[in-house]
Amino acid sequence: MTTPAAFARPAVAALGGGHGLAASLQALQLVTDKITAIVTVADDGGSSGRLRDEFDILPPGDLRMALAALCDTSEWGLQWRDALQHRFAGDGPLGGHALGNLIIASLWDLLGDPVAGLDLVGRLLGARGRVLPMAAEPLRIEASVLGADPDRPDEVVDVVGQVEVATARGRVLSVRLHPDPPAPCVPAVEAVEHADWVILGPGSWYSSVMPHLLVPDLCHALVQTKARKMLTLNMMRHDGETEGFAAADYLEVLTAHAPDLHLDVVLADVSVDGEEADLLTEAAGRLGARVVRAPVADTDTPGTHDPLRLAAAYRDVLDD
Template sequence: MSRRPAVAALGGGHGLFASLQALQYVTDQITAIVTVADDGGSSGRLREEFDILPPGDLRMALAALCDPSEWGLQWRDALQHRFAGDGPLGGHPLGNLMIASLWDLLGDPVAGLDLVGRLVEARGRVLPMAIEPVRIEAQVRGADPDQPEQISTVTGQVKVATTTGDVLSVGLHPDPPRPCTEALDAVGDADWIVLGPGSWFTSVIPHLLVPDLRDALVHTKARRLLTLNVTMHTGETAGYTAADHLEVLAAHAPELHLDVVLADPSVVTDSGDQLRDAAQSLGATVVFTQVADSDAPGTHDPLRLAAAYRDIFEL
């Protein structure tokens, strides 16, 4: 490529962490756009006590982008350090408290994240998908095992992620949430959009439920890459095939066009024709390549994922 591409990477949690690690081998122009629906653990406690964005997924994205120098790696470890014990600090990572403190001082979530990024010499920028915390509300069939056909509303990221029922659709409250203007600009200025990997209903789909962000994704000049998980049958997507994941995406954003779907061959349970057909309905081709970590089942290998991103960006 004549220059390194500008990439906007959307997701949350461990999936986005892996994607950001891989992207650093490919480009120095990265913007992470992170879901803000977490309501569990330290993030849940902080958002309830201070009415702030849940900082955990934002912290993880900053940790993923820390400069690989001694300074950057020490700050990565500091951000991720979690206090032990049952006291008030127990379970809180230092990075969550640092981010919450800067938001309190500056009164601006983007300015606070940018300041942490400068401190850790982040190789990219981290932005929230919305500037207010959101809650996920899912329509679930069989959430009550005694009533397997009943459809009920399950509220909260943790409950949706761990439901034993079948998630049919998800929405956000408030609806619509206020978007992050800088995230919209990043999508508009990107050469490539990378959506996923991550928990489908709680890390990937929520970005499509912020109307202004969805419109930006639909109308951007950037090419769009969807990275599938290397494990299909998580709690919230139990029984889903790779093609089912694409159909869910299309149901929540029918106007969204994709260019490429990246899939590890291990996630395809048939000849691949169903996945190809589902991708084609979204305007995309499927690239099959091994990106899973052989030594850590269910996770992406950063170097393999980086090689896949490099090859796709050069198409």
Template sequence: MKRPAVAALGGGHGLFASLEALRLVTDKITAIVTVADDGGSSGRLREEYDILPPGDLRMALAALCDNSQWGIAWRDALQHRFPGEGPLGGHALGNLLIAGLWDSLGDPIQGLDMVGRLLSARGRVLPMSLQPLRIDAKVRGADPADPDGVREVSGQVAVAQTPGTVLNLRLFPDPPQPCREAIDAVLDADWVILGPGSWFTSVMPHLLVPDLLDALVQTKAKRMLTLNVQMDTGETSGFSASDHLEVLAAHAPALHLDAILADPGVVGDDARAREALESSAAALGASVVYKPVADQESAGVHDTLRLATAYRDVMESAARAQARRRA
């Protein structure tokens, strides 16, 4: 199999896991990263300088670093976080470097490309939008005292931490300004991979950028969705694996998928849960591929080598099927 061009969409630790695995499969990777984070170091820099939140972009760059002494040294430097309660306390060095390059160059894409060259990154990192975005969500039961009440929750951190059930999302500004390079990467890809990651704050936001969603619908690439290895956690408390797919379908009804990659543990021995997941996948045009991708020692985490093997197997199987049809 030739090395495929892959566009990987997400944010935070989920995208980091996907990119670490993909770099073992191909060196033609474009990470397209959500830019709605408003917490921690990213939130502070965003508020003070009115810039894109750099944290998830930094993590994607670190995941793609070259596996050499040089690349690893710079990856570790990028991820270094200053201790203490002073002005630098809590800031990641990479966030400051990226913010400084943006300030001096006046071009976020050029700044990210410069950091990529510094790391000898095996791929490119792009924001999904050229504007810092805000996530707003309608949530049922956000106030524990009113479990049936629906109100709007604003901001990535607030949505991620809400005790209620997220009903729908929107982004502000609406519509967001897309990143043209990211759209081109989706249209030029052989594979587009969504997830894993926090469903409402890392995965779903990409579908709320109209031009990016249009590219996801129109691309000739195969589309794979990577499910988390744990359901019913955090902002998706109470959600089954099939619920995750139904939420995606509700927000992007025109989007067709080819494969849903799922660890068998997401349905376990529950025949009804398996049937529901496969039915929801079929409604999206996809088949479910069950592969053991969970880290056996760390709950809720993907194992890099297992995930890389799963990505390779799904891509090779699709390539063989395409070759048979051509023959």
């Protein structure tokens, strides 16, 4: 029997990286089984940084986290998720490496194709969706930061590297990618083109979310796609690279990096209220979007999204 169109689950492309994207994916798999995660590939720290430097490969860490977030909830899927996330202790050559990073790097070496390797790990996990890199080559982030040098607080300094940008003092003014332009991941571009919904965020704004807009083919697809577009605001709005941000500032940064991009929905927690909510509504209106405020915070872990609450909010928006 054919499923009525009204009950068809939407195809969603979710863009971001790190823990923010993982939380979004955990929520989305409760709403739809048509998920494509498009993940930043500019990480240069920890296990990912060591592997990309040694083997000249895409940093696997954020890709591994996205795959783990989409794992099947059977005993098999959960055991493999835990195996992928296992991190070796000690100061030896394996110390600090996540097993999943090593498995992904090994499959890339064997198959010679990053997308095929990620798809194979996805099948191992029974992943409820697909994970793709946002670009076909490892990238470096460079940011212009006001006040990065404490001895020169009024000067703009160029900061290079995802870790350096994420932890830089001062205010990030803009970000760039090297190489410029980066080679696109064609399946990722196609996923955006064919999606019903595209979701940006949450995640480290300058080092996980904005880089997607700096891949020209991907940004063009985001602008031209017929999919509806939603921005999920971060819970921790005044942390690290976005110190001092109000909710509306995220939208201003988005516009500065992709002036032709329009949105349909901006999803914010109910903690965004009062004057801050009013300013957010004005900023969203300039992008063609409405603001949806919902209780999506994890009350046990401040500054993070609760996957079940976020799933409920996504369901309400996607079904509307």
